[in-house]
Amino acid sequence: MSVRRKIVSSPHDARGVGTSAAASEAVRGGDFLFVSGLTATDPQSGMRMPGTTASETRQILSNLKQLLKRAGSSFDKIVKVNVLLHSMLEAPNMNEVHVQFFPDPPPARTVCGARLPDGMKVMIECTALA
Amino acid sequence: MSEGLVRTAIAPKNPLLNASRVGNLPHVPGIRVGEYIFLSGMVPVDTQTGERSLGPIAEQVRITLSNMQHTLESAGSSLERVVRVHVVLADIANLTEMDRIYREFFRVDPPARMVWSMQLRFGNGCEIECVALAA
Numbered sequence: 001m002s003v004r005r006k007i008v009s010s011p012h013d014a015r016g017v018g019t020s021a022a023a024s025e026a027v028r029g030g031d032f033l034f035v036s037g038l039t040a041t042d043p044q045s046g047m048r049m050p051g052t053t054a055s056e057t058r059q060i061l062s063n064l065k066q067l068l069k070r071a072g073s074s075f076d077k078i079v080k081v082n083v084l085l086h087s088m089l090e091a092p093n094m095n096e097v098h099v100q101f102f103p104d105p106p107p108a109r110t111v112c113g114a115r116l117p118d119g120m121k122v123m124i125e126c127t128a129l130a
Numbered sequence: 131m132s133e134g135l136v137r138t139a140i141a142p143k144n145p146l147l148n149a150s151r152v153g154n155l156p157h158v159p160g161i162r163v164g165e166y167i168f169l170s171g172m173v174p175v176d177t178q179t180g181e182r183s184l185g186p187i188a189e190q191v192r193i194t195l196s197n198m199q200h201t202l203e204s205a206g207s208s209l210e211r212v213v214r215v216h217v218v219l220a221d222i223a224n225l226t227e228m229d230r231i232y233r234e235f236f237r238v239d240p241p242a243r244m245v246w247s248m249q250l251r252f253g254n255g256c257e258i259e260c261v262a263l264a265a
Contacts, residue, residue: 004165004263005211005213005239005263007239020229021233021240022229022232022233022236022240022243023215023236023240023241023242023243024239024240024241024242024243025242026242027213027214027241027242028213029166029213029214029261029262029263030164030165030166030263032213034213034214034241034242034261035242036242036243036244037243037244037245037246082244084244084246112248113248114246114247114248115222115246115247115248116222116246116247117222117225117245117246123244123246125242125244127214
C-alpha cells in the first residue's frame, strides 16, 4: 500500500452533519490534495445552510479555505475547481463571490448545471497542491 | 513537456470490459501518468457478455464498481489506492441506494468523492470515474 495516500479528516467536517461516511472530506495522494464535493454548511453546527447561489458559494468557499488550511494547503495552491450549479442561469451570482476568494491568477475551473443532493444549489470540489 | 513523465494507456484484462475499444470510442479505459491512474467514466457492463446491464440501480452500481476494481487491478493498482471518485447518477433520488453499495467497495479510509445527477446516455443509471495512485 502506498504511503503516499493520506486521509484528511477533522471534527469539523466541511461536508456537515449527516454527510455520508462513504467518502472522506479530502484525500492526499502524492503531490495533490483531492477535496470532496462540498455543499453549504455551518462549520460550527455542521447543519446545512441552504440559501441563494451567492450565499451558498460564499459559505462553501469559506469552509474550503479552512479545510485547505487544516490540510496544509491553501487557495493559491488550487489547480482545478469543479463547480456544479442547480441552474446555469445563476452562474454570474456564483462568479461574483468566486472572484472575491481566488488569487490572481485563479485556478482552472469548470462550471456545470446539475441536479444536486438535498436540493442544494451549489457544490464545489477542487484539486490542489498538497 | 515535463521530463520523465510518460503517458501510458491502460486496459482491463477482460477485453469485454474495454468499453472504449468495444464501442470504437475516441478514448481509452484509463491513462497512467507519473504516480497516477485516471480512469474514464465507467458504466455497468456485464463481464460475461460485454453488454450494458441495466438492472436496479444497486446492481448497476455494484457492476460498475466491480469493473472499476478489475480495471485498476489489471493495471497494478487497486480500489484502496483510489483518491478521488466522481459518481454521476441519472436520478439523484438514487443517492441513498448508490451509497449503500458504494460502502461495500470502500469500507476503510474512503476516497474523496463528488456525487451529482445529470443526463446519461443509453439508459445508464450511473457513470463512475476515478483517480487512483498507480502503485
